[in-house]
Amino acid sequence: MAEFDLVVRGGTVVTASDTWVCDVGVRNGKIAALGDGLRDAARTVDATGKYVLPGGIDAHVHIEQDSPETGARPGTDFYTTTVSAACGGTTTLIPFARQIKGESLRAAVEAYRRKPIGKAVIDYAIHLIVADPTPQVLGQEVPSLIEEGYTSIKVYMTYKALMLSDHEILEVMSVARRHGAMMMIHAENADCILWLTGKLLESGRVAPKFKGIAHQPPVEREAAHRAITLGEIADVPILIVHVATGEAAEMIRWARSRGLKVYGETCPQYLFLNENDLDKDGMEGAKCICAPPPGTPENQAALWHAMETGVFHVYSSDHAAFRYDDPQGKLVHGPNPPFNRITNGVPGVETRLPLLFSRAVTAGGIDLNQVVAVSATNPAKIYGLYPRKGTIGIGSDADFAVWDADRRTTISIAGLHDGMDYTPYDGLDVQGWPEVTVARGEIIWRDGEFVGEAGRGEFLPCDRPNPVNDRSFLDDAGVPQG
């Protein structure tokens, strides 16, 4: 028998910290050796002149998550979405199990696990969305779910069906602190959005581009500051999801300068799109509508500056696959809805990594080590999957992709595998695309063809990722001390 099941030979291996040329030896789904001259392999991939990056972790995706308030339904399933992720160099996804107000969180998780999630072709963990923090949910369900490996909790400061009061967020944070879960926060000021939206609609400003006015930067800045304050009071690290404005990024920079564990996530739609993409003919702009929406070109530049100076720790797609030409998709409220009635969300699970990889190799400002950090290593650490996932190291799962940095691609929906009928990045030129994707030692994407099997993905129970802040005035039970 060969010493290795697979050897990837001669590639330039990139981790969050290092770049070096070596062979990668895989045995039993794990990385067993890094070195020169690994020869004795059942299968070999020649990666000479190519980069070998850890498989991406897309830590913010919505898959088969319905939107009962609007009636919109995602047009794609676990199989398609995970195939699409793999074709773009991603080997782990973290979607959400969403609690409905008035119902149990435990029931939401069980219902989510009963969906055809078993058709996934890559591994996945699951975040919890707490929308109704009853004593039962906080006292029983969250602690036992954390114990079972659901160690991240998302809360919303906006959306009627999801939002919590500051008091409720503190209660959830207190449970997260006691049991060791990571807090994720959608930070936007709900009343500001409603007030601005009302004024815009009254004056007939209904086109998609006005979404940006309704979600202008102070809306996110205020909520980001409030989220930071709540996390400080409750003494938990927080991650602010899908940061869309340079002003919110400044809040994160400020909080960290004060020693708080505040993490920021941003997404391709804020780095690679701007308000001009919402202002296309007719309803074309609806294809780039998400919440928060992409902002001005100046804001986009501020977000790049934040990315280049280390403010963002995580880069996720926030993939939400509502099709355009579908009565339950983007235009569920008819062909010409006002901006606030267009279904929120853009797809991006496959294009996420190629877009950032391309930026690193063509424009500079960030290097490939940072690409790996924000797209794989940091999310693995923040969500309790490291070092099993998120790096190329001895003993880690053999999840990686071989990238051809010279390959030029013009993004179009025809070249993607996500089952969607549009991509918001249509027409963008990128340099670099994964040639081979390996997940737990198996080649599942090679030379433009998906070759993995439905159902090979596994559920990943996550470790507790959450060291408390060091500056606490709370005792071990979370009681404030004088």
Ligand SMILES: [Zn+2]
């Ligand atoms: Zn989201």
